[in-house]
Amino acid sequence: GAVVSQHPSRVICKSGTSVKIECRSLDFQATTMFWYRQFPKQSLMLMATSNEGSKATYEQGVEKDKFLINHASLTLSTLTVTSAHPEDSSFYICSATDLAGGPGQYFGPGTRLTVT
Amino acid sequence: QKEVEQDPGPLSVPEGAIVSLNCTYSNSAFQYFMWYRQYSRKGPELLMYTYSSGNKEDGRFTAQVDKSSKYISLFIRDSQPSDSATYLCAMSAAGGYQKVTFGTGTKLQVIP
Numbered sequence A: 001g002a003v004v005s006q007h008p009s010r011v012i013c014k015s016g017t018s019v020k021i022e023c024r025s026l027d028f029q030a031t032t033m034f035w036y037r038q039f040p041k042q043s044l045m046l047m048a049t050s051n052e053g054s055k056a057t058y059e060q061g062v063e064k065d066k067f068l069i070n071h072a073s074l075t076l077s078t079l080t081v082t083s084a085h086p087e088d089s090s091f092y093i094c095s096a097t098d099l100a101g102g103p104g105q106y107f108g109p110g111t112r113l114t115v116t
Numbered sequence B: 001q002k003e004v005e006q007d008p009g010p011l012s013v014p015e016g017a018i019v020s021l022n023c024t025y026s027n028s029a030f031q032y033f034m035w036y037r038q039y040s041r042k043g044p045e046l047l048m049y050t051y052s053s054g055n056k057e058d059g060r061f062t063a064q065v066d067k068s069s070k071y072i073s074l075f076i077r078d079s080q081p082s083d084s085a086t087y088l089c090a091m092s093a094a095g096g097y098q099k100v101t102f103g104t105g106t107k108l109q110v111i112p
Helices: none
Strands: A002-005 A010-013 A019-023 A032-036 A044-051 A067-073 A075-081 A089-098 A106-107 A111-115 B002-005 B013-016 B019-025 B032-038 B045-051 B054-059 B061-066 B069-077 B083-091 B106-111
Touching: A002 A089, A010 A019, A019 A032, A019 A089, A019 A111, A032 A067, A032 A075, A044 A067, A075 A089, A089 B083, A106 B045, B002 B083, B013 B019, B019 B083, B019 B106, B032 B061, B045 B054, B045 B069, B069 B106
Parallel strands: A010 A111, B013 B106
Antiparallel strands: A002 A019, A019 A075, A032 A044, A032 A089, A067 A075, A089 A106, A089 A111, B002 B019, B019 B069, B032 B045, B032 B083, B054 B061, B061 B069, B083 B106
16 A cells, blocks of 8 residues: 555656656545655755645745646646756655555655756 | 764675664654665655654564654664665654655665
């Protein structure tokens, strides 16, 4: 149980374009989803917390107009990187909480974004 | 000072050894303590979580929390090459429902 999927797993885009990453909870309902960014050999950096049906809460320093988050249903949250630049290249990971499964967060497999 | 400190390693041990992984923290509000395992280029996998102080055992894994010392540990018995991964400690004041603070991770290599 508690499986989270992400799509795509890898994406390469040109500078200035937008990229959408999907995060789905497959076997549970996730009222809260989280989006992280991870640089090589560094820990997870929380970007935003997403609650179903409401606006996402962004961490300090994260541009909400650049990283658009939509949590349209209890099983789907999307992250859109708008007007991507090479410095946005990173590993993006989502997670979700399963209220029935305990306090831990369940992570997706991650999306490797490369902006050329 | 970071809220959560974790030695990045790498830590190399022979197969069958007992592995000890540790984190210290400074925020007294933390009540939930978690350990995640992350293989290269994959998302973290929740291994165990504990609430408040005490021990919890699951197979070859034992998690310990000492809130008085603000110190948590993960022990792996009879380590296997498949245990080679990065282990991240994580903690929060209100469980995974709210913000979780992660350590930087300790890279473990179990040598056959």
